[in-house]
Amino acid sequence: MTEELSRLKDHYLRCVRCGQCRSVCPVFEEIRNETVTPRAKVFLAHMLAGGEVKADAEASFNLSQCLLCRACSRECPSAVPVHEIVTAARSLTSRKVPNPVQKIVFKDIWTRPALLNLSAGVVRRCQGLGILDLGISLKLLPRSFSLPGRLSPRPARALISQLTKAQGRAKMRLGYFLGCSTNFLYPEIALGTVEVLSQLGCDVIMPRELKCCGLPQLETGELNAARSLAAANSESFKRLGIEVVVTDCASCAATIKESPEFERIRVMDLSELLVELLSGQNTGFTRIQKPVTYHDPCHQAKALGITSSPRELLRLICDDYREMPGASKCCGGGGTFALNHYDISMGILNKKVASIKETGAETVATSCPTCIMQLRHGLLKHSCKTEVAHPVQLLAQCLGLAHIKPAI
Ligand code: SF4
Ligand code: SF4
Known part of the structure; x- marks a missing residue:
C-alpha cells in the first residue's frame, strides 16, 4: 500500500456506496458506465490498498477516467475526498505501470523551466512549419494535439x-x-x-x-x-x-x-x-457593452469555493452580464484528461458550448487558461463566434489598456 493511500484509509472506508456522487460526475453522465463513477474509483482504491486488485494497466486506465473536478467530493454526504483518493491511487499505478511518455513530459521536462522553454520552442517551430497539423490530419498524432492551439511567439x-x-x-x-x-x-x-x-x-x-x-x-x-x-x-x-x-x-x-x-x-x-x-473606488472607466457570461473553473468554484467575486467583478465592468445555465459544470478539460480521453472530453464540452450559446453572450469569461483553451477549442469546432476572455482582459479594456485582447 502506498503511504498516500494508507493516509486516506479513514476516508475511503467512509464511503457507503450510496451513489449520490454519480449524479454529479460529468464522466459518468457522458459514458454511463458504472466503472467510471466516483464510488467505483473509491472502491478500486480500497481494493488496491488491500492488494485485492493489482495495480495494473486496467486499474490505471480506470483511474485515468476522472477529471479531478471535485464535483463528487463536494456532493458526498460522507465527505469522502474522492479527488484525493484518485490522486493517491494514481501515484501507486504510476509506479507499477509507468507511462513513459507522461513521465518524460511531466516529470523530466515540465519540472525544469529551461528544458520546458526549449521544448516549447521546438513545438512552436513544428507548429509554424505545419508539421503538427499534418501529423494530426494523417492520423499520426492524436486529435488532442490540436487542443492547445498555437503557442504564443513569445512567452x-x-x-x-x-x-x-x-x-x-x-x-x-x-x-x-x-x-x-x-x-x-x-x-x-x-x-x-x-x-x-x-x-x-x-x-x-x-x-x-x-x-x-x-x-x-x-x-x-x-x-x-x-x-x-x-x-x-x-x-x-x-x-x-x-x-x-x-x-x-x-x-x-x-x-x-x-x-x-x-x-x-x-x-x-x-x-x-x-x-x-x-471596491469603493470611483473608477470612472468605460464599461463593456456586449453581453458577457461566466464559466466557473472547477478549481475556482469547487476547490477554492470562489463563485461570487468573478461575478461581482463582471457586474462591475459589464452592462449586460448573463448567468449561464450549469455555469459550474466542468468543461471537460481537466488538464491531462482531455489529452488522454479526447472523445469523452469533447462530449462534455459540447454540453458546455450549448449552455454558452443559450445565453446569447458574445463573450464567455473564465479564470483558468486551461478552461480558456478548452472553451476556445469547442467554440471553434461549433463555428461559434463567441470570444473567450479572462475577466482581467475585460477589465484591462475598461481601463484603456487596448493592447490586452481576448483569446478569440
Ligand atoms: S463517495 Fe460519497 S456519495 Fe459517493 S457513494 Fe461513497 S459515500 Fe456515497
Ligand atoms: S472528480 Fe469529477 S470526474 Fe472525477 S469521479 Fe469525481 S465527479 Fe467524476
Whole structure:
C-alpha cells in the first residue's frame, strides 16, 4: 500500500456506496458506465490498498477516467475526498505501470523551466512549419494535439520584468505566480494582470525562477515531483519577502494554496483581489457593452469555493452580464484528461458550448487558461463566434489598456 493511500484509509472506508456522487460526475453522465463513477474509483482504491486488485494497466486506465473536478467530493454526504483518493491511487499505478511518455513530459521536462522553454520552442517551430497539423490530419498524432492551439511567439516570462512598479504611490506589494499555460499560450493575460494591478496601485513581483505549480505532476501521480516544485516556488517568494501571492490561473491558485509549503503565504485568486482593490473606488472607466457570461473553473468554484467575486467583478465592468445555465459544470478539460480521453472530453464540452450559446453572450469569461483553451477549442469546432476572455482582459479594456485582447 502506498503511504498516500494508507493516509486516506479513514476516508475511503467512509464511503457507503450510496451513489449520490454519480449524479454529479460529468464522466459518468457522458459514458454511463458504472466503472467510471466516483464510488467505483473509491472502491478500486480500497481494493488496491488491500492488494485485492493489482495495480495494473486496467486499474490505471480506470483511474485515468476522472477529471479531478471535485464535483463528487463536494456532493458526498460522507465527505469522502474522492479527488484525493484518485490522486493517491494514481501515484501507486504510476509506479507499477509507468507511462513513459507522461513521465518524460511531466516529470523530466515540465519540472525544469529551461528544458520546458526549449521544448516549447521546438513545438512552436513544428507548429509554424505545419508539421503538427499534418501529423494530426494523417492520423499520426492524436486529435488532442490540436487542443492547445498555437503557442504564443513569445512567452509571458520574456515580456514581464521581475518588478512592475505601481503607478503612483504603492498601496500593496504582491507576488505574481505565472502559470505554464498562461506563460506559453496566453501571455496577454499575464500582461493584463500585471498592468492592471500596477494601475490599481500594486508593486508586482514575479520571481524569475518560478517553476510549474505542480498540478500536472499531481494529476499524473508524481507526488514527490509536485512537492519539490511547491517547495522551490514558496522559497522563491519567501526569499523576496513576499507575503501575498496572486495568480490569474484558478488551477495554480488551488494547487499552491493547498500545498503545505505555502502555509505561511496568503494565496489569492485574482478576481478576489480585484474586487477588493476596486471596491469603493470611483473608477470612472468605460464599461463593456456586449453581453458577457461566466464559466466557473472547477478549481475556482469547487476547490477554492470562489463563485461570487468573478461575478461581482463582471457586474462591475459589464452592462449586460448573463448567468449561464450549469455555469459550474466542468468543461471537460481537466488538464491531462482531455489529452488522454479526447472523445469523452469533447462530449462534455459540447454540453458546455450549448449552455454558452443559450445565453446569447458574445463573450464567455473564465479564470483558468486551461478552461480558456478548452472553451476556445469547442467554440471553434461549433463555428461559434463567441470570444473567450479572462475577466482581467475585460477589465484591462475598461481601463484603456487596448493592447490586452481576448483569446478569440
Ligand atoms: S463517495 Fe460519497 S456519495 Fe459517493 S457513494 Fe461513497 S459515500 Fe456515497
Ligand atoms: S472528480 Fe469529477 S470526474 Fe472525477 S469521479 Fe469525481 S465527479 Fe467524476
